[in-house]
Amino acid sequence: MNDRNALKQGVIQKIFSSILKSIKSIGYGIYRSLVRFVLGVKKRFVRFGKRFMDASAVTKVSHFVMGFGQLARKQFVKGFIYLFIQLGFFFILFTSPTVNGTPIGLDALRNFITLGTVEGDVFTPTDNSMLMMLFGVVTLGLIGMFIAGYLSNxxxxxHNDLLIRDGKKVLSFKEDLAELLDSRFHMTMLTPAILGIVVFTILPTVFMILIAFTNFDAQHPAGQVLFDWVGFENFKNVFSGQGEVSVRFIPVLSWTLVWAFFATFSNYIAGILLALLINKKTIKLKKLWRTVFILTIAIPQFLSLLAVRSILSEYGPVNNLLMTVGLIDNPISFLGTATNPMTARASVLFINLWVGIPYTMLMTSGILMNIPTDLYEAAQIDGATKRQAFISITIPYIVFVTTPYLITSFVGNITSFNIIFLLTGGGPAVGGGYKAGSTDLLVTWLYKLTIDENEYNMGSVIGIFTFLITATGTLLSYRKSKAYKEEEAFQ
Known part of the structure; x- marks a missing residue:
């Protein structure tokens, strides 16, 4: 017993030591990033000041009137574009136009701090705290985009100053367009993409993160009751509160990680074995077998999952067959209404094999067909057996090439929504009236908290934790993998 306890303690110490090293590494990385950021900002300000002193008079005026430098050099189209950007920005900033009674601009920045002050009554509408936060984020985004346009101006x-000093001609509008389609084509393609990322990804993500620092929940519906900033209170409640989130967070997180591990590696290993089997020289009709398994990819996933749920239901063909054969007397519930949570968990993991194996099989088949034959020939000359060549060449090559896929697959399984939601709905239910069921992942629980319970603040907290887990796991595992350290090993 003492030896077992010592072994357990040693394992636990190693786990905590590994976690502490990871946290230390992440903290040091964040510290270095902040130092580089501060130094970078400092260098930019120094360079900005030097450039201002070195610039011509028209460029100095352009620091205050956007487009003036271009207009003075007869670049009218570009100059009016920059001027229009400045005038439009100042118009929005200082006039603060309203949308649904909520302003955008300077007033939005003030409201962003208070999240509203008018509680409203029968005759006066309540300030919409959600819109005030949203428009505050939008205004900050507009300021950021204006700064980018200002620096571009x-x-x-x-740049025109430098051309004139070198005795060269300032480019006309047509020449600028030709350059954007030739030497600066990357700018033409990247600018819309970056704007799209800012508008549709970064700003909504910032808005979602900020909700975690408020008390925006079912007791504070937007437009009816004001909600406020509460700092890190929601994060404290996850570990020290009395509600569902504090009680169910660790169990749901644990099952999420267990699900991601088994769902990833079962598909990965089974897919590789299937590809190796199909690619054996003695197997005939290889294209037919690949096509059969690819059919699961061709059929929309949600249709496959709904069909499987019907097949495994209490009155489905599987239960009817088992009862007809005489193996069972009463129907067995395999999924959301199972009496044993382990039955539902094992079922979704087994069904996930049907969904995920074909992807790994396809990828591995392509890898096997592209392994350089020179490696096998060299191994044969050195006297290696087929088994040794398989262990020393085939497996390392497959693992090396598929490591990024393995990592992204693990992250994808952490945020897997369709399989759990469509098969079990998170069930079987857990005693105590909790919304999070036995098979709920963090992402399906988040859905229930926000859509069903309107607990947007706690849903945002769970979303942040999910992001931290996936981002940290991805970065650490990839940086420690051979695919990162030995990038040119198989090239």
Whole structure:
């Protein structure tokens, strides 16, 4: 017993030591990133000041009137575009136009701090705290995009200064367009993509994160009751509160990690074995077998999952067959209404094999067909057996190439929504009236908290934790993998 306890303690110490090292590594990485950021900002300000002193008079004016440097050099189209950007930005910023009674601009920044002050009554509408937060984030985004346009205006005017000093001609509008389609084509393609990322990804993500620092929940519906900033209170409640989130967070997180591990590696190993089997020289009709398994990819996943749920239901063909054969007397519930949570968990893991194996099989088949034959020939000359060549060449090559896929697959399984939601709905239910069931993952629980319970603040907290887990796991595992350290090993 003492030896077992010592072994357990040693394992636990190693786990905590590994976690502490990871946290230390992440903290040091964040610290270095902040130092580089501060130094980078400092260098940019120094360079900005030097460039201002070195610039011509028209470029110095462009620091205050956007487009002036271009207009002074007869680049009318570009100059009016920059001027229009400045005038439009100042119009929105200082006039603060309203949408649904909530302003955008300077007033939005003030409201962003208070999240509303008018509680409202029968005759006066309540301030919409959600819109005030949203428009505050939008205004900050507009400021950021304006700064980018402002710097572009100065860079363009200063570039003209340098051309004139070198005795060269300032480019016309047509020449600028030709350059954007030739030497600067990357700018033409990247600018819309970056704007799309800012508008549709970064700003909504910032808005979602900020909700975690408020008390926006079912007791504070937007437009009816004001909600406020509460700092890190929601994060404290996850570990020290009395509600569902504090009680069910660790169990749901644990099952999420267990699900992600088994769902990832079962599909990965089974897919590799299937590809190796199909690619054996003695197997005939290889294309037919690949096609059969690819059919599961061709059929929309949600249709496959709904069909499997019907097949495994209490009155489905599987139960009817078992009862007809005489193996069972009463129907067995395999999924959301199972009496034993382990039955539902094992069922979804087994069904996930049907969904995930074909992807790994396809990828591995392509890898096997592209392994250089020179490696096998060299191994044969050195006297290696087929088994040794398989262990020393085939497996390392497959693992090396598929490591990024393995990592992304693990992250994808952490945030897997369709399989759990469509098969079990998170069930079987857990005693105590909790919304999070036995098979709920963090992402399906988040859905229930926000859509069903309107607990947007706690849903946002869970979303942040999910992101931290996936991002940290992805970065650490990839940086420690051979695919990262030995990138050119198989090239």
């Amino acid at each position: 100065i860079n363009s005017s200063y």
